[in-house]
Amino acid sequence: xxxxxxxxxxxxxxxxxxxxxxxxxxxxxxxxxxxxxxxxxxxxxxxxxxxxxxxxxxxxxxxxxxxxxxxxxxxxxxxxxxxxxxxxxxxxxxxxxxxxxxxxxxxxxxxxxxxxxxxxxxxxxxxxxxxxxxxxxxxxxxxxxxxxxxxxxxxxxxxxxxxxxxxxxxxxxxxxxxxxxxxxxxxxxxxxxxxxxxxxxxxxxxxxxxxxxxxxxxxxxxxxxxxxxxxxxxxxxxxxxxxxxxxxxxxxxxxxxxxxxxxxxxxxxxxxxxxxxxxxxxxxxxxxx
Amino acid sequence: xxxxxxxxxxxxxxxxxxxxxxxxxxxxxxxxxxxxxxxxxxxxxxxxxxxxxxxxxxxxxxxxxxxxxxxxxxxxxxxxxxxxxxxxxxxxxxxxxxxxxxxxxxxxxxxxxxxxxxxxxxxxxxxxxxxxxxxxxxxxxxxxxxxxxxxxxxxxxxxxxxxxxxxxxxxxxxxxxxxxxxxxxxxxxxxxxxxxxxxxxxxxxxxxxxxxxxxxxxxxxxxxxxxxxxxxxxxxxxxxxxxxxxxxxxxxxxxxxxxxxxxxxxxxxxxxxxxxxxxxxxxxxxxxxxxxxxxxxxxxxxxxxxxxxxxxxxxxxxxxxxxxxxxxxxx
Numbered sequence: 001x002x003x004x005x006x007x008x009x010x011x012x013x014x015x016x017x018x019x020x021x022x023x024x025x026x027x028x029x030x031x032x033x034x035x036x037x038x039x040x041x042x043x044x045x046x047x048x049x050x051x052x053x054x055x056x057x058x059x060x061x062x063x064x065x066x067x068x069x070x071x072x073x074x075x076x077x078x079x080x081x082x083x084x085x086x087x088x089x090x091x092x093x094x095x096x097x098x099x100x101x102x103x104x105x106x107x108x109x110x111x112x113x114x115x116x117x118x119x120x121x122x123x124x125x126x127x128x129x130x131x132x133x134x135x136x137x138x139x140x141x142x143x144x145x146x147x148x149x150x151x152x153x154x155x156x157x158x159x160x161x162x163x164x165x166x167x168x169x170x171x172x173x174x175x176x177x178x179x180x181x182x183x184x185x186x187x188x189x190x191x192x193x194x195x196x197x198x199x200x201x202x203x204x205x206x207x208x209x210x211x212x213x214x215x216x217x218x219x220x221x222x223x224x225x226x227x228x229x230x231x232x233x234x235x236x237x238x239x240x241x242x243x244x245x246x247x248x249x250x251x252x253x254x255x256x257x258x259x260x261x262x263x264x265x266x267x268x269x270x271x272x273x274x275x276x277x278x279x280x281x282x283x284x285x286x287x288x289x
Numbered sequence: 290x291x292x293x294x295x296x297x298x299x300x301x302x303x304x305x306x307x308x309x310x311x312x313x314x315x316x317x318x319x320x321x322x323x324x325x326x327x328x329x330x331x332x333x334x335x336x337x338x339x340x341x342x343x344x345x346x347x348x349x350x351x352x353x354x355x356x357x358x359x360x361x362x363x364x365x366x367x368x369x370x371x372x373x374x375x376x377x378x379x380x381x382x383x384x385x386x387x388x389x390x391x392x393x394x395x396x397x398x399x400x401x402x403x404x405x406x407x408x409x410x411x412x413x414x415x416x417x418x419x420x421x422x423x424x425x426x427x428x429x430x431x432x433x434x435x436x437x438x439x440x441x442x443x444x445x446x447x448x449x450x451x452x453x454x455x456x457x458x459x460x461x462x463x464x465x466x467x468x469x470x471x472x473x474x475x476x477x478x479x480x481x482x483x484x485x486x487x488x489x490x491x492x493x494x495x496x497x498x499x500x501x502x503x504x505x506x507x508x509x510x511x512x513x514x515x516x517x518x519x520x521x522x523x524x525x526x527x528x529x530x531x532x533x534x535x536x537x538x539x540x541x542x543x544x545x546x547x548x549x550x551x552x553x554x555x556x557x558x559x560x561x562x563x564x565x566x567x568x569x570x571x572x573x574x575x576x577x578x579x580x581x582x583x584x585x586x587x588x589x590x591x592x593x594x595x596x597x598x599x600x601x602x603x604x605x606x607x608x609x610x611x612x613x614x615x616x617x618x619x620x
Contacts, residue, residue: 017525018427021422021425021428022428022429024418024419024422025419025422025423025428025430025434028415028419028434028437028438028496029433029434029437029438031493032437032438032440032441032493032496032497033437033440035441035449035452035453035456035493036440036441036444036452038452038455038456038463039452042455050461051460051461054463055456055461055462055463055464055466056463100341100342100345101342103338103339103341103342104338104339104341104342104343106338107334107335107338107339108339111334111335111338113332113335113336116335119339119343123346126346126350128546128550128606129350129599129602129603130550130551130553130554130602132554132556132576133554133576133595133598133599133602134349134350134353134354136357136576136579136580136583136591136592136595137353137354137356137357137360137592137595138349138353139583140353140356140357140360140583140588140591140592141352141353141356156345156348156349157349159345160342160345160346160349160350162346162350165342191334191337191338192337192338195338216443219445220445220446220447220448222445222446222447222556222557222560223556223557223576227580227583238445238447238448241447241448241451242447242451242560242561242564245451245454245561245564246563246564248564254455257451258455261448261451261452264445264448265443265444265445265448268443268444268445269440269443269444272439272443273436280501280505283498283501283502283505
């Protein structure tokens with residue numbers, strides 16, 4: 001930290017004030033990071049060290065590799081299966097959701113037709129209603145149609161993203177010039193071809209944002225898959241880990257649950273770090289213009 | 290409270306909504322150009338593009354609402370000794386009167402409203418302070434702090450709940466250990482502390498998210514505005530209070546509405562906490578209560594509770610928006 005010299009060229013900021021500011025920021029950062037730090041440190045511990053050593057510092061032996069390999073072997077490798085399930089739901093669901101949203105948003109932005117605003121307002125309204133409220137009725141509906149406990153029970157709701165439609169409409173309205181579409185039409189391209197080869201290309205940054213947010217939504221979802229899936233072979237990693245924790249360390253020791261929690265977080269944190277530019281755009285999508 | 294007169298007129302106060310949900314379409318909605326040169330089949334193109342999303346939207350959003358409302362008006366009627374299959378009979382609003390008379394359900398609603406009433410202002414206050422500090426010119430390490438605050442948002446709710454449940458677990462909690470070291474004996478899972486413990490998980494998980502939303506609204510304030518205020522001798526907290534905060538009001542409004550909605554659907558954190566707090570009842574929050582009815586095969590009761598919760602959320606979030614807008618007009 002630079003010290004402020006009294007009488008310097010720039011009006012000196014109050015040093016006590018600056019230290020105070022820094023102190024608040026450091027405290028808040030500690031609050032945000034300490035639990036994560038605890039997770040990382042705990043995942044390196046063996047089951048005997050886990051609770052006997054200081055929670056926020058490493059124990060003598062670093063057991064993370066051993067923990068991971070044990071974790072992957074537990075119950076015929078069910079944890080790996082859960083990770084794969086999560087990946088399948090999240091990547092497949094987010095990709096499909098992105099495409100559907102892009103199509104709908106593009107049409108809502110670039111075509112005029114009767115009922116357009118009504119459709120858009122309905123979609124907006126759906127953003128304001130929290131998804132968990134739909135989970136229970138959806139479960140009741142799906143159980144009436146025997147879809148419960150299938151891959152589709154989780155996958156189908158995952159590919160519908162009103163937020164994605166909203167985002168791609170805003171972005172398409174601003175970023176896709178009508179002249180480009182008209183040029184395509186003059187060249188004799190069909191409407192879908194124009195969408196595929198022109199619009200999708202221009203919309204690419206917003207597609208990444210939609211994909212990212214839908215990926216996170218699906219990866220972090222718990223209520224829907226825990227309602228819909230009875231078979232543990234179909235479950236995503238969130239549901240599996242909570243089930244383990246509910247057994248209070250009796251079937252799977254705590255240190256493995258903690259290692260599993262850490263592993264399950266890695267893909268999503270990495271994705272956020274790599275795609276910083278895009279989540280910022282998504283969070284502040286009101287100003288994407 | 291009043292912003293400096295020069296600031297109100299030029300305020301670009303862009304609406305920044307988390308999850309992009311401005312209450313009204315704030316984007317350039319009227320931009321598209323009609324290409325009405327009447328090739329007839331082209332009129333059907335929009336339908337073709339909308340159909341995949343639209344059909345699934347109907348299935349996963351509209352139908353469940355209708356289904357829940359419909360289910361909530363009926364009831365299974367078992368006759369006599371239960372030898373014949375139960376019949377579904379229309380019972381009007383009796384499921385609703387039953388749900389409202391169900392103390393466990395109503396108290397779960399009250400509990401969550403109380404948690405929200407404490408947690409949301411605390412969290413947003415913290416988010417606002419952090420955003421203002423990060424926005425100040427001389428703050429060091431902005432990038433690091435911003436990422437640090439945001440990190441918890443990247444961690445799934447249940448995984449966050451899992452982590453905190455270990456940190457709270459009475460016999461092993463490193464935090465309780467540390468506190469015991471200075472003579473404080475705390476049980477985070479006791480009945481009295483449970484709402485605070487759960488509220489803390491929410492605050493931990495969402496402060497950074499809200500901070501980012503508010504921070505980007507702050508960054509959208511044109512520099513000339515704050516410089517002019519600073520030249521007039523308005524700096525530091527006075528600048529924040531009189532100039533910046535009024536300008537980010539839309540962002541604060543949106544984060545509040547989304548926090549209200551988020552708190553009302555409280556489920557993941559308390560469900561995970563149950564593993565360390567057996568005293569946490571299985572109908573601690575309204576969604577947990579509704580899920581309980583599903584587990585007991587009382588589908589009609591579950592549907593009724595879902596509809597009631599949706600209504601409560603609607604009243605609270607829209608009520609808040611109207612309240613703020615009315616006061617905003619008076620300001």
